[in-house]
Amino acid sequence: MIKQCLIQLRPMRVVLVSLALLTLVFKAPSGTEISYEGWDFILTVILPVMAPLFFMVLLLDTLIATIWFTQTKDAEHRRYRLIIIVNLVTASLLVLFWLPFFIEALS
Secondary structure (H helix, E strand, O other), X not given: OHHHHHHHHHHHHHHHXXXXXXXXXXXXXXXXXXXXXHHHHHHHHHHHHHHHHHHHHHHHHHHHHHHHXXXXXXXXXXXXXXXXXXXXXXXXXXXXXHHHHHHHHHO
């Protein structure tokens, strides 16, 4: 089941979703001071920059998949539905996990 889903998503989308989910796994706790050295630089600077970029790319991919979804039938129709669902769930998780960080950072 999972293997079939990964095949339907194709490699580029699997990498996009995987990288977006990795930003959730390695997210620094809210209130962590920004560090410009070592591994903490990735956690406190790079990942907070990349999360909104992944979010926007997921939404753009959802838009494109929705266009293709309306123009296909049967198996491709189901494939694009899966893509839309995976993208929206991943984007929702990004918002859910990163929103407290950005609210605190911007206040």
